[in-house]
Amino acid sequence: MRDSGFRALVQQIDGSPVHLCPPVRLLPDGEEAFARMRQAIGEARDEVLLETYILRDDRLGVSVQSALLEAAVRGVRVYVLADAVGSLATRDDFWETLEAGGVTVRHFHRFWHHPLDALRRDHRKLLVIDRTVGFTGGMNIGEEYGSSIRRRRDAWRDTFIEVRGSVAGELAAVFAEGWDRARGPVLPGLEYVSWSEGRMHTPAFAQRMVHSSPSAVRALRARLQSELQERLGKRRDRRRGRRVRRSGEAAGDDMPGVVVLDPRPGRGQREMLTVLVALAGAARERLWITTPYFAPPTRALRLLASAAQRGVDVRLLLPGERTDVPLARHAAHGAYRFLLDRGVRVYEYQRATLHAKSMVVDGYASLIGSSNLDFRSFWLNAECNLLLLDDGCGAALERTYKADLEGSVEITAEGWAHRTLTHRVLDQAARAMRWAL
Numbered sequence: 001m002r003d004s005g006f007r008a009l010v011q012q013i014d015g016s017p018v019h020l021c022p023p024v025r026l027l028p029d030g031e032e033a034f035a036r037m038r039q040a041i042g043e044a045r046d047e048v049l050l051e052t053y054i055l056r057d058d059r060l061g062v063s064v065q066s067a068l069l070e071a072a073v074r075g076v077r078v079y080v081l082a083d084a085v086g087s088l089a090t091r092d093d094f095w096e097t098l099e100a101g102g103v104t105v106r107h108f109h110r111f112w113h114h115p116l117d118a119l120r121r122d123h124r125k126l127l128v129i130d131r132t133v134g135f136t137g138g139m140n141i142g143e144e145y146g147s148s149i150r151r152r153r154d155a156w157r158d159t160f161i162e163v164r165g166s167v168a169g170e171l172a173a174v175f176a177e178g179w180d181r182a183r184g185p186v187l188p189g190l191e192y193v194s195w196s197e198g199r200m201h202t203p204a205f206a207q208r209m210v211h212s213s214p215s216a217v218r219a220l221r222a223r224l225q226s227e228l229q230e231r232l233g234k235r236r237d238r239r240r241g242r243r244v245r246r247s248g249e250a251a252g253d254d255m256p257g258v259v260v261l262d263p264r265p266g267r268g269q270r271e272m273l274t275v276l277v278a279l280a281g282a283a284r285e286r287l288w289i290t291t292p293y294f295a296p297p298t299r300a301l302r303l304l305a306s307a308a309q310r311g312v313d314v315r316l317l318l319p320g321e322r323t324d325v326p327l328a329r330h331a332a333h334g335a336y337r338f339l340l341d342r343g344v345r346v347y348e349y350q351r352a353t354l355h356a357k358s359m360v361v362d363g364y365a366s367l368i369g370s371s372n373l374d375f376r377s378f379w380l381n382a383e384c385n386l387l388l389l390d391d392g393c394g395a396a397l398e399r400t401y402k403a404d405l406e407g408s409v410e411i412t413a414e415g416w417a418h419r420t421l422t423h424r425v426l427d428q429a430a431r432a433m434r435w436a437l
Contacts, residue, residue, distance in 0.1 A: 024163050276300075360398055
């Protein structure tokens with residue numbers, strides 16, 4: 001995994017660059033994560049891009065709202081994209097206050113815009129500042145995510161990460177794709193493939209050329225369209241709607257690197273699944289996974305079992321009784337016996353409602369983002385994840401994992417055999433319905 005072959009394999013699978021990865025900041029505590037995000041918004045000079053599934057109008061949401069409004073007053077361009085279903089409970093006056101203060105707001109897949117796409121949601125969580133600083137992970141914007149588990153019984157355990165450098169520019173392009181689908185205005189200076197129209201949007205400098213040099217812009221458009229056809233047309237079966245590949249400072253084989261994995265309906269889903277398979281296949285010592293909703297296909301269970309049977313320490317950290325989706329927990333329970341019998345270790349988190357989504361392999365490759373291991377994340381949602389190839393980040397994520405295990409109970413094969421008949425029936429029924437969760 002640490003050699004150049006694994007990086008080359010990931011690039012061949014996904015087609016995305018491996019950005020040079022400056023030191024990252026892992027943010028497993030909600031209070032620290034949102035303090036850092038508000039600080040970054042306060043330091044913005046040109047642009048703030050915020051994308052989230054849930055943006056509540058509670059105290060935490062209002063504190064983020066205030067930071068966004070203050071940025072807009074300073075003359076910063078501020079854009080907010082929230083999922084129309086995830087943020088359905090947020091009152092209209094919350095959005096109206098943002099817009100009155102100069103913030104541009106859009107909602108993803110409103111029913112009257114996309115009635116046939118009601119099940120396809122924007123599950124991404126992104127904050128990009130000046131296209132040089134980026135945050136992503138599993139945290140929505142609400143008090144349950146932003147409260148320390150040390151002081152609140154109703155807190156949720158989640159993880160965010162802060163990155164810097166050229167990868168933040170690619171996260172801005174990820175934002176632009178969902179923004180386009182939500183009918184937002186063209187963002188200046190970003191080159192991306194329109195989700196809604198299937199055509200290339202050119203950067204702002206090219207748009208300005210329309211007024212000064214018609215012949216030059218026609219030539220530029222022809223070149224860009226040619227590149228688009230080359231990148232998309234020949235591989236439309238696997239890369240339908242592929243976002244324009246971003247350039248940036250590439251990481252050498254012996255340098256920390258980061259890859260953006262941002263599947264959405266119609267693009268990147270098979271690539272994301274294949275990268276997950278590659279990570280499990282490349283594991284030699286440890287494969288530690290945290291996920292709140294575990295309902296993968298049977299082939300994924302066999303992959304984890306195969307890793308365990310070849311001597312890899314495979315561990316799953318899943319929710320305990322404090323879960324927001326009991327049916328999803330039962331679907332995970334339907335797979336426990338198969339995994340336990342084949343050497344996979346399973347833990348259930350007790351301190352809070354588990355919502356973190358991460359994977360760390362051999363203390364080196366870390367996957368942090370919004371994707372769950374379930375049908376919805378695999379096929380229906382727009383997601384965003386970062387694959388980090390870095391010993392420092394891997395070690396930090398392993399330390400966090402060990403701390404979480406201290407607040408967990410391990411499920412054993414012997415103990416699992418004594419659950420009630422009702423529990424067994426619910427487990428098997430939910431497992432059979434996993435595609436609908």
